[in-house]
Amino acid sequence: MDSTFSSYKIEDRSLIAFIKREIHNLAIQSGFTTHRAAETDIIVAELTSNLIKYAGGGEFLYRCCKDEKHKEIEIFCIDNGVGIDNVVKIMRDGYSTSNTLGEGLGAIKRLSNDFQMYSIKNWGTVQYIKIGEKADAGIVPAAPVFNHAVLSVNYPGENVCGDAYHIKYSEDGFKIFVGDGLGHGVNAHDAVQMAIKVFERSTSSDAGTILKEMHEGVKKTRGLVATVAVVDYKAQTWNICGIGNINTRIYRGLENKTYTPYNGIIGLNVPRTISSTIVPYLKHQIIIMHSDGLRTRWNLNDMMSIIKQSPGVIAASLYKDNLRGTDDATILVGKIN
Incomplete structure (x- = not known):
């Protein structure tokens, strides 16, 4: 598997369309169906939009991992923003801090195979997302020990x-x-x-x-x-x-x-x-x-x-x-x- 992540510093919306296209093409080249690539587009759009809207920017890292059995895209979304008090609460569908529908993080969680978030008040937030070629593929088991x-x-x-x-x-x-x-x-x-x-x-x-x-x-x-x-x-x-x-x-x-x-x-x-x-x-x-x-x-x-x-x-x-x-x-x- 390729172990190197591509990294982009996102400070405004100018790079978002480029990153979406890059990851969409990567998904298609890796064997994702058109439908699964479209779901990947939604995840990337939500992540990058939230990065600008709530954290004022940050770093977006991604790579494709593939072998004979598994094809997946891994993403890290990292910021130095205000942080989140209650990660569990904010990931529920319908919860919003900005008078929107509050479906963004819920959508990411539903469409990805693995979604983890760690945040500390006034420190920032780290998000990890794994997107498999199949939405129901689950998380690839780690080594036993x-x-x-x-x-x-x-x-x-x-x-x-x-x-x-x-x-x-x-x-x-x-x-x-x-x-x-x-x-x-x-x-x-x-x-x-x-x-x-x-x-x-x-x-x-x-x-x-x-x-x-x-x-x-x-x-x-x-x-x-x-x-x-x-x-x-x-x-x-x-x-x-x-x-x-x-x-x-x-x-x-x-x-x-x-x-x-x-x-x-x-x-x-x-x-x-x-x-x-x-x-x-x-x-x-x-x-x-x-x-x-x-x-x-x-x-x-x-x-x-x-x-x-x-x-x-x-x-x-x-x-x-x-x-x-x-x-x-x-x-x-x-x-x-």
């Missing part, structure tokens, strides 16, 4: 992303890779994609060893920074190691720990000795990994009830408050069920 979401955006003006992620599952556990090619653009993209190929081939269960293999395998590229996290179901452990500035934290309730990576550049120069950090793998943990396209001075505990939200909403909320805007940006959020 690891429910995750990734929000990845190109550096402004670039057509490819120099960040990437990959998750590899097995009977024994799973492995996560998050990497950032040096700089941005095609050369950064090539470096991180080469690293993913090494990651896929590796049979090691030690994150540090995988990074060493990666270092040897990407020497002809520009180089990258990356963190690998390996879960062993039998040992009930995380095995984590990083080189360069990929920020990695694990939360469990109010407790959290940041895992400091080694200095270096994979493919150019890495420490002679690399040791992984072993920590317990527990239910209800939240792992967050992101590139330096986002600032690192954040704390989930500062946002009301955020740990109860889905990984996608958590990722978008952190993206909203911490995007630098000077590089590609990728954030992965995973929850252990």
Whole structure:
């Protein structure tokens, strides 16, 4: 699946018609019926109109995900507006704060396969929408024990992303890779994609060893920074190691720990000795990994009830408050069920 979102800053109505046409064409190209594409048009129209009307503008992100079984469009709608006091109440059909019919959010909820909203007074609002090719397709089940979401955006003006992620599952556990090619653009993209190929081939269960293999395998590229996290179901452990500035934290309730990576550049120069950090793998943990396209001075505990939200909403909320805007940006959020 393509992991990169297209992003548009909406400050007035001038972009709305363009975005509607882009997503409509994307839906048709992805195999949506004409009727389902028309329903997608309604969702996009309501989201963008509300963004202007109630928040004075914001950011609209979308992508198409497709494989042999599923075709869907994902949307994040993010603003720094006044926020919403009662999300449950405002999503009911007929509720309005502006003397209209009050059917907008209800329509979005009915027509989408998944609609989530998180809002705090005077902070703003994050909305997540998933639109499947069939209205009654439901939500695609997440992995049995690891429910995750990734929000990845190109550096402004670039057509490819120099960040990437990959998750590899097995009977024994799973492995996560998050990497950032040096700089941005095609050369950064090539470096991180080469690293993913090494990651896929590796049979090691030690994150540090995988990074060493990666270092040897990407020497002809520009180089990258990356963190690998390996879960062993039998040992009930995380095995984590990083080189360069990929920020990695694990939360469990109010407790959290940041895992400091080694200095270096994979493919150019890495420490002679690399040791992984072993920590317990527990239910209800939240792992967050992101590139330096986002600032690192954040704390989930500062946002009301955020740990109860889905990984996608958590990722978008952190993206909203911490995007630098000077590089590609990728954030992965995973929850252990």
